[in-house]
Amino acid sequence: MLAQHLPVLVAVVPLVAAPLIVVARSGFLGWVTALLVAAATTAMSAALLAQATASGTISYAIGSWPPPWGIEYRVDAANALVALLVSAVALVVVPYARRSVSAEVGQDRQYLFYALLMLCLAGLLGMALTGDAFNLFVFLEISSLSTYVLIALGRHRRALLAAYQYLVLGTTGATFYVIGVGLLYLATGTLNFADMAVRLADVRDARPLAAGLAFITAGIGLKLALFPLHAWLPNAYACAPSAVSAFVAATATKVSIYVLMRVYFSVFGVDAVFRDLPTGAILAVLSVAAMFAASAAAIVQPDLKRLLAFSSVGQVGYITLGISLGSAPGLAAAMAHVVNHGITKGALFLLAGAMALRLGGTGMDRVAGLARTMPVTAFAFVVGGLSLIGVPGTAGFASKWALVSAAIEAGRWWIAGAVLLSSLLAVAYVWRFVECAYFREPPAGAPDRDEAPADMTGPALALTAAVVAAGLFASPVLEASTRAAAALMGFAR
Amino acid sequence: MTLLGHFTYWATVFLMMTGLHVVISRGNLVKKLVGLGIFQTSVYLLYIGPGKLVGGTAPIVGPGIATYSNPLPHVLILTAIVVGVATLAVGLALVVRIREAYGTIEEDELLAADAEDD
Numbered sequence: 001m002l003a004q005h006l007p008v009l010v011a012v013v014p015l016v017a018a019p020l021i022v023v024a025r026s027g028f029l030g031w032v033t034a035l036l037v038a039a040a041t042t043a044m045s046a047a048l049l050a051q052a053t054a055s056g057t058i059s060y061a062i063g064s065w066p067p068p069w070g071i072e073y074r075v076d077a078a079n080a081l082v083a084l085l086v087s088a089v090a091l092v093v094v095p096y097a098r099r100s101v102s103a104e105v106g107q108d109r110q111y112l113f114y115a116l117l118m119l120c121l122a123g124l125l126g127m128a129l130t131g132d133a134f135n136l137f138v139f140l141e142i143s144s145l146s147t148y149v150l151i152a153l154g155r156h157r158r159a160l161l162a163a164y165q166y167l168v169l170g171t172t173g174a175t176f177y178v179i180g181v182g183l184l185y186l187a188t189g190t191l192n193f194a195d196m197a198v199r200l201a202d203v204r205d206a207r208p209l210a211a212g213l214a215f216i217t218a219g220i221g222l223k224l225a226l227f228p229l230h231a232w233l234p235n236a237y238a239c240a241p242s243a244v245s246a247f248v249a250a251t252a253t254k255v256s257i258y259v260l261m262r263v264y265f266s267v268f269g270v271d272a273v274f275r276d277l278p279t280g281a282i283l284a285v286l287s288v289a290a291m292f293a294a295s296a297a298a299i300v301q302p303d304l305k306r307l308l309a310f311s312s313v314g315q316v317g318y319i320t321l322g323i324s325l326g327s328a329p330g331l332a333a334a335m336a337h338v339v340n341h342g343i344t345k346g347a348l349f350l351l352a353g354a355m356a357l358r359l360g361g362t363g364m365d366r367v368a369g370l371a372r373t374m375p376v377t378a379f380a381f382v383v384g385g386l387s388l389i390g391v392p393g394t395a396g397f398a399s400k401w402a403l404v405s406a407a408i409e410a411g412r413w414w415i416a417g418a419v420l421l422s423s424l425l426a427v428a429y430v431w432r433f434v435e436c437a438y439f440r441e442p443p444a445g446a447p448d449r450d451e452a453p454a455d456m457t458g459p460a461l462a463l464t465a466a467v468v469a470a471g472l473f474a475s476p477v478l479e480a481s482t483r484a485a486a487a488l489m490g491f492a493r
Numbered sequence: 494m495t496l497l498g499h500f501t502y503w504a505t506v507f508l509m510m511t512g513l514h515v516v517i518s519r520g521n522l523v524k525k526l527v528g529l530g531i532f533q534t535s536v537y538l539l540y541i542g543p544g545k546l547v548g549g550t551a552p553i554v555g556p557g558i559a560t561y562s563n564p565l566p567h568v569l570i571l572t573a574i575v576v577g578v579a580t581l582a583v584g585l586a587l588v589v590r591i592r593e594a595y596g597t598i599e600e601d602e603l604l605a606a607d608a609e610d611d
Contacts, residue, residue, distance in 0.1 A: 134569050141576045145583055152587060157594035158607055164587045168516060168525055171580050175533055178573065179509075182539045191569075 003047075007060040007073040007129055010044045010083060011139070013037055015122035018115045027102075027110030034094045034114040041087035041125060049080035053483060059131075067131070068192035074131030078335070078484035082128045082258045085339055089250040089346050089463075090121050096459040097243040100353050104241045105153050113153060117247065119146035124255045133181045133191045136259065137174065140223070143255075144170045147248055151240040162235035169232040173222030180215030183208050184267075197267045209268075210277060216263055217279070224256035226320055227290030230313040237309035242353025245305060249312055250346030254338045257319055264323065265331060265488040274326030283324035288418045290317030295425035299432060304362040305352050307429055308345065311388055314422070315341045321415060322403050328485050329406035335481035336402050340387070340395035344467050348384040350460035351377050354452035367433070369442030374451050378437045380464040385430035387467045390423050395467045398474035402481075501542030508535035520600035522591065526584045533577045540566040540573075 002009070017037045021030040052058055052075050060073040075083075094117070105113050123143025130136050148170070152163035185191055187208045188199040203209060218229070225233040233253075237245050264273045274280045291314050298310035319341070322334025352362050354377050359366045370378040387394035390401075400419060407415040451457055470477050496503075508531055515528025544566035552564035592598050595606050 134572070138572060138576065141580070145579055148583055148587070152590065156610075157591075158610070160587055160591045160594055161603055161607065164522060164584065164591060167580070167584050167587065168529060171529055171584075172513070172516065172532070175536055178536050179539060182536065185540075186543055 005060070006044050006048055006051075007058055007075045008062060010041050010048065010087070011122050011126035011129060013040055013044075013122075014118040014125065015142075018118040018122065021111055021115040021118060025111055027107065027114070030111040030114030031094070031098050034097075034118055035091075037118060038087060038090040038094045038121070041121065042084070042091045045080060045084040045087045045125075048075050049077070049084050049480075051075075052077050052080045052487075053480075057487070068190050068195035071135050072131040072192055072194070073129050074194060075129055076484075076487035077480070078261070078487045079128045079258060081335070081339065081480050081484050082255060083125050085342050086121065086124045086128065086251045086255060089247060089342065090117075092346065092459045092463050093117075093243050093247045093250075093350070096246070096350055096353070096456050099453055099456050100243045100357065101241065103357055104155055109153065113150070113241075116146045116150050117244075119143075120150065120247070120252075124251055127255050128258060131193050133184070133193060133196070134178075135191075137178050137181065140174055140177065140259075143252065144174060144223075147244075147252060150244040150248070151236050153241050153244070154239040155241070156239055158235065159239035162232075162239040166232040166236045169222055169229075173219045173229075176215050176219030176222070178219075180212040180217075180219060183212035183215065187212070193262065193267050197269070200268065200272070206276070209272070213263075213268060213273065213277065213279070217260070220256050220260045220263070224253045224260065224320075225313050225316055227286050227294060227313060227317060230290070230294065230316075233313060234306055234309040237312065237349075238303060238306040242349065242356050245308075246346050246349035246353060249308070249349050250342045253312070253316055254342050257316070257323075257334070257338055260320075261323060261331065261334070261488055265485075270326050270489065280324045280326050283320055284412075284415065287317040287321035287324055288415070288422075290314055291321070291418060291422035292425065295422055295429065298429040299425065301429075302364055304355070304364065304367055304433065305349070307432070308348055308352060311426070311429060312345055314426070315345070315388065317422075318400065318403060318419065321419070322406065325406055325410045325412065325415075327406060327410050328482075328489060329402070329409055331488060332478070332482040332485035333399060333402035333406045335484045336478050337396075337399035339477050339481065340399045340467075340470055343463055343470065344384055344387040344395055347460060347463035347467055348381060348388075350456070350463060351381045351384065354456050354460055357452050357456065358450055364432070364436055365443065368436050368440040370437035373442050373449060375449070376451055376457065376461070380461055381437070382430070382434060383464055384467060385433060387471065389426040389430055393468065393471045395470035395474075395477070397471055398478060399481075402478060501538060505535050505538045505542065508532075508538065511535075522588045522598040522600065523585070525600075526581060526588070529584070530577065530581055533573070533580075537570045537573060540570050 014037050017033050021033050058075040062071045101113050120143050123139045126139030148163045148167045152160050187203045188196050190196050222229045294310050294313035298307050301307040319334045319337045322330045356362050387396035390396040404416045404419050512528045512532025516525050519525050544563040546562050549560045549562040550558050552561040
């Protein structure tokens with residue numbers, strides 16, 4: 001009975017939890033609720049993924065209004081995978097948040113933190129699972145508005161400015177998306193993605209469609225920090241509270257990437273996007289620029305969290321590069337990197353938060369000698385860094401290998417070369433951390449050996465272990481991504 | 494005829510460009526939000542305008558009503574208005590907090606204050 005409502009419950013449960021937490025006005029109750037909700041959404045997403053893998057697309061008509069008139073939730077192997085990534089990261093971040101948030105957010109505001117986290121989770125899961133273009137916009141704004149406030153909870157006053165800048169750019173991006181959807185709605189008369197995919201074939205005038213595609217690409221490109229639309233990201237990630245940085249870095253851009261995939265491969269189709277329009281070439285150039293420029297910028301950052309943020313922009317470049325190939329293997333590689341980079345960056349930001357708790361910040365001068373003061377954290381951070389580079393045995397290797405293979409298969413040797421060359425820049429920025437942590441003396445007055453408490457180190461190490469596991473046993477993620485790519489490309493009814 | 498016939502589109506594009514220009518060119522954080530509001534409003538028009546049919550009535554079921562305007566854009570835009578109001582509220586709240594923390598809401602002075610913090 002309940003099982004048939006899973007597609008909508010995944011988004012509704014956290015949405016309902018948020019006001020309940022506000023009413024309870026207790027940081028502890030909020031934390032317990034958030035933990036239960038994260039566990040529930042993870043279980044439900046896993047069940048949906050299993051069901052979608054076994055028996056194909058699940059269609060859920062909200063309020064029993066049949067699609068395309070009503071809002072449809074449409075779950076397949078692609079968005080169930082994204083939903084599972086988002087909820088699993090939430091399940092790791094919430095236990096971690098208890099102590100981290102106590103240290104970084106005022107006592108009287110902690111319950112609001114958990115309420116906002118639940119709103120953000122609801123927004124991201126709704127974006128992933130909905131099959132309706134306008135419903136997606138509403139969930140996009142739910143997740144965005146809660147993210148702005150979460151970022152503004154950061155300790156330094158710069159967090160306010162970062163949140164404001166993200167609000168202006170994020171709203172502009174979302175509005176671009178609505179303009180694009182509006183143009184498609186005018187041309188097709190429908191907002192249901194599946195219905196739109198069918199009706200687009202009958203539209204004779206291609207120009208509004210191309211304009212709509214351009215608006216959606218620019219709008220979602222802002223949200224996923226496609227170079228050069230990434231200006232909001234470094235400050236936002238660097239100034240947010242540690243738990244927020246980890247959650248948002250691992251999930252928010254990833255869900256936007258999924259939306260771009262859905263619009264390109266499911267709604268418009270490969271031919272319309274990559275054969276009739278130069279989307280592939282534009283996306284490839286921007287992606288390669290991100291891989292080099294953002295990774296190079298990461299090398300010179302004075303702060304570890306800013307370094308990770310710039311690295312995120314570069315890593316998003318690898319994902320969009322996979323999309324730009326316009327082929328099933330390229331899309332599968334992009335999806336695999338969404339998952340693998342999501343858990344890698346989540347783990348790294350959690351570890352950075354552990355450092356911030358003990359050292360009072362993540363400036364490069366503060367993490368000097370970290371191997372002596374926090375050896376476990378430092379070692380785990382290096383493991384995560386190796387995954388950013390793409391060293392064999394880590395998650396990053398598996399998806400970069402898939403990306404290089406897909407590029408070679410598509411006959412784009414220069415893309416394969418660019419991936420390998422830009423990885424050298426990742427070596428450089430990861431080495432900066434190694435050099436600081438292992439080859440420098442701790443600053444005067446640093447504690448002897450002082451790991452962060454187990455309830456923070458535990459979740460961070462668990463996610464780091466997942467990074468290694470996804471590297472050693474790469475096939476589950478790669479197979480799930482291949483199925484996701486097939487579901488994205490074979491979408492229309 | 495086409496020029497006048499496309500009147501709502503001209504209005505939409507004008508508002509869109511005005512709003513976006515204000516967001517980009519103004520350094521005052523409140524003025525930026527005003528621009529953002531105009532930009533979002535233009536999209537309301539983009540949806541609502543084409544929903545109106547010449548000679549169409551309100552979308553009500555009743556005797557003698559054959560041609561009626563499309564009700565869906567109105568419903569969508571009601572939602573979008575709510576989203577826009579929420580965005581503006583969060584944006585203004587942030588501006589208040591920024592003013593408390595920095596003592597100014599001019600972008601160049603804020604960036605200068607940030608540079609001093611380093």
